[in-house]
Amino acid sequence: xxxxxxxxxxxxxxxxxxxxxxxxxxxxxxxxxxxxxxxxxxxxxxxxxxxxxxxxxxxxxxxxxxxxxxxxxxxxxxxxxxxxxxxxxxxxxxxxxxxxxxxxxxxxxxxxxxxxxxxxxxxxxxxxxxxxxxxxxxxxxxxxxxxxxxxxxxxxxxxxxxxxxxxxxxxxxxxxxxxxxxxxxxxxxxxxxxxxxxxxxxxxxxxxxxxxxxxxxxxxxxxxxxxxxxxxxxxxxxxxxxxxxxxxxxxxxxxxxxxxxxxxxxxxxxxxxxxxxxxxxxxxxxxxxxxxxxxxxxxxxxxxxxxxxxxxxxxxxxxxxxxxxxxxxxxxxxxxxxxxxxxxxxxxxxxxxxxxxxxxxxxxxxxxxxxxxxxxxxxxxxxxx
Amino acid sequence: xxxxxxxxxxxxxxxxxxxxxxxxxxxxxxxxxxxxxxxxxxxxxxxxxxxxxxxxxxxxxxxxxxxxxxxxxxxxxxxxxxxxxxxxxxxxxxxxxxxxxxxxxxxxxxxxxxxxxxxxxxxxxxxxxxxxxxxxxxxxxxxxxxxxxxxxxxxxxxxxxxxxxxxxxxxxxxxxxxxxxxxxxxxxxxxxxxxxxxxxxxxxxxxxxxxxxxxxxxxxxxxxxxxxxxxxxxxxxxxxxxxxxxxxxxxxxxxxxxxxxxxxxxxxxx
Numbered sequence: 001x002x003x004x005x006x007x008x009x010x011x012x013x014x015x016x017x018x019x020x021x022x023x024x025x026x027x028x029x030x031x032x033x034x035x036x037x038x039x040x041x042x043x044x045x046x047x048x049x050x051x052x053x054x055x056x057x058x059x060x061x062x063x064x065x066x067x068x069x070x071x072x073x074x075x076x077x078x079x080x081x082x083x084x085x086x087x088x089x090x091x092x093x094x095x096x097x098x099x100x101x102x103x104x105x106x107x108x109x110x111x112x113x114x115x116x117x118x119x120x121x122x123x124x125x126x127x128x129x130x131x132x133x134x135x136x137x138x139x140x141x142x143x144x145x146x147x148x149x150x151x152x153x154x155x156x157x158x159x160x161x162x163x164x165x166x167x168x169x170x171x172x173x174x175x176x177x178x179x180x181x182x183x184x185x186x187x188x189x190x191x192x193x194x195x196x197x198x199x200x201x202x203x204x205x206x207x208x209x210x211x212x213x214x215x216x217x218x219x220x221x222x223x224x225x226x227x228x229x230x231x232x233x234x235x236x237x238x239x240x241x242x243x244x245x246x247x248x249x250x251x252x253x254x255x256x257x258x259x260x261x262x263x264x265x266x267x268x269x270x271x272x273x274x275x276x277x278x279x280x281x282x283x284x285x286x287x288x289x290x291x292x293x294x295x296x297x298x299x300x301x302x303x304x305x306x307x308x309x310x311x312x313x314x315x316x317x318x319x320x321x322x323x324x325x326x327x328x329x330x331x332x333x334x335x336x337x338x339x340x341x342x343x344x345x346x347x348x349x350x351x352x353x354x355x356x357x358x359x360x361x362x363x364x365x366x367x368x369x370x371x372x373x374x375x376x377x378x379x380x381x382x383x384x385x
Numbered sequence: 386x387x388x389x390x391x392x393x394x395x396x397x398x399x400x401x402x403x404x405x406x407x408x409x410x411x412x413x414x415x416x417x418x419x420x421x422x423x424x425x426x427x428x429x430x431x432x433x434x435x436x437x438x439x440x441x442x443x444x445x446x447x448x449x450x451x452x453x454x455x456x457x458x459x460x461x462x463x464x465x466x467x468x469x470x471x472x473x474x475x476x477x478x479x480x481x482x483x484x485x486x487x488x489x490x491x492x493x494x495x496x497x498x499x500x501x502x503x504x505x506x507x508x509x510x511x512x513x514x515x516x517x518x519x520x521x522x523x524x525x526x527x528x529x530x531x532x533x534x535x536x537x538x539x540x541x542x543x544x545x546x547x548x549x550x551x552x553x554x555x556x557x558x559x560x561x562x563x564x565x566x567x568x569x570x571x572x573x574x575x576x577x578x579x580x581x582x583x584x585x586x587x588x589x590x591x592x593x594x595x596x597x598x599x600x601x602x603x604x605x606x607x608x609x610x611x612x613x614x615x616x617x618x619x620x621x622x623x624x625x626x627x628x629x630x631x632x633x634x635x636x637x638x639x640x641x642x643x644x645x646x647x648x649x650x651x652x653x654x655x
Contacts, residue, residue, distance in 0.1 A: 258609020
């Protein structure tokens with residue numbers, strides 16, 4: 001789960017990381033009021049879950065409350081990489097003499113949280129990582145002992161030669177690690193960690209990504225989810241206990257198992273079709289999930305065919321069949337259905353479907369080819385299957 | 386598992402020690418409060434864990450500390466930070482952890498620990514290792530239908546930090562006298578397949594064939610499995626296909642192509 005900059009800054013500042021004062025505005029009026037209260041130059045910063053906001057024109061400096069209002073009016077409602085800006089952070093602008101990068105990620109190879117630090121911070125950290133990896137220092141934290149103070153000083157001395165800044169940075173890094181662990185994060189970044197002309201350190205931008213598996217035990221973090229930033233279908237799916245990602249195509253897919261779901265999408269593409277979504281109904285056999293899945297898929301007007309690909313191990317295929325039948329009884333489909341079922345209780349499943357005038361295939365390729373050809377036929381204005 | 390022939394000798398549920406559960410076919414399995422007691426009383430040498438996500442890490446550690454040599458964790462949803470602690474712990478106790486978020490493993494005709502359906506498998510010479518669950522079943526189903534039975538199928542699971550990776554399984558299959566060829570099924574996210582490819586090029590003489598799911602997955606999105614996410618430009622399916630191909634591992638375009646590629650590689654090696 002992504003957090004907005006203002007949320008990450010809030011979490012970090014509560015453990016002591018220095019930030020500049022700022023507040024969220026959802027309207028130009030609010031932005032003006034906040035800017036007036038803060039006084040001086042403020043940054044108007046789009047709050048959306050993508051990188052490159054500055055380059056896209058979503059981060060601007062305002063030198064008066066009136067200008068803050070005008071810039072907020074511009075930035076609110078703008079589209080950045082497909083996302084609509086609904087909130088801006090209005091924050092006191094920091095004077096920046098130097099920029100560093102500090103971040104913590106979970107490294108899958110060493111299986112630990114790893115710090116990355118670079119004195120070449122700012123917006124081009126990805127370029128630095130790609131072209132000059134020697135300009136980044138990495139430090140893996142042993143979770144049994146935590147982030148040791150001497151380790152924080154090692155990173156501090158790497159970033160700064162001034163002892164006061166070294167100590168300040170070391171403290172900020174320890175605070176970051178605390179926030180990282182306490183929030184159940186998978187990523188925490190401060191970029192830039194700026195040095196002001198006076199020599200103080202301040203976090204000018206912050207990013208946090210939370211491990212979805214941590215949300216159950218961190219309800220206060222789960223409550224930070226910005227539903228308005230989510231596709232409504234994806235939000236509905238999440239609430240129904242399904243994993244759903246909306247794509248651009250017209251072959252709707254309902255599959256049990258993430259790997260099989262990805263392979264199904266790939267196979268649709270292989271046969272010349274375009275998947276409309278990724279949807280994993282998971283391992284449990286509840287007909288209710290099938291009903292939810294169908295209602296989410298059918299709310300996408302692009303979908304021209306719905307393909308079920310179910311390989312039943314734990315999942316009972318007869319439960320899926322009953323789910324399909326229930327869903328169709330409640331809401332007849334406007335698009336054709338192609339069903340592939342293999343596995344536990346498949347004979348019973350086929351029987352249930354046949355009783356309701358539906359048929360099921362047992363071969364995955366055949367089912368995908370069929371689904372793709374149904375779309376092609378409907379596009380040619382031919383008879384729907 | 387009992388139906389398949391696995392010797393399930395104990396259950397562990399704290400608070401239900403002393404009870405029994407019905408193992409089917411007239412068998413009755415004793416339940417214990419702790420893994421330590423279960424191991425002491427029954428000599429169990431493997432465990433399969435279905436404990437809910439927020440307690441699973443502790444259950445894994447309990448099993449390792451009780452000196453159970455094989456710990457299979459089916460549970461999906463274990464916090465990754467928990468796994469950073471579990472991993473060194475199980476290694477310290479010398480336990481082999483498979484998973485979490487995996488279907489377990491099966492040696493067809495002999496034993497299964499986990500939830501891989503026995504009906505789709507058949508004994509034979511192919512070793513299979515996969516990050517997936519139902520995609521594994523799909524490929525195993527095709528292998529069985531083609532008369533290519535399996536020595537062992539291992540689901541290593543879909544999480545970013547797991548106990549057993551591709552290289553661990555490839556090494557085991559290379560050393561296993563009954564395994565003559567290997568199938569590896571990967572997906573987007575991380576670099577496990579790429580490292581495995583380098584390992585195969587250097588250390589595996591048996592034919593290996595691969596399949597990678599997620600060629601059409603959009604970047605930055607978690608595709609179900611916690612570990613199935615393309616971060617920046619790392620972990621793409623294309624990168625993995627490239628790495629496998631560079632190591633001489635043919636990569637199937639479709640799950641259905643695995644059988645044909647495997648036959649060809651085995652004939653070539655013969």
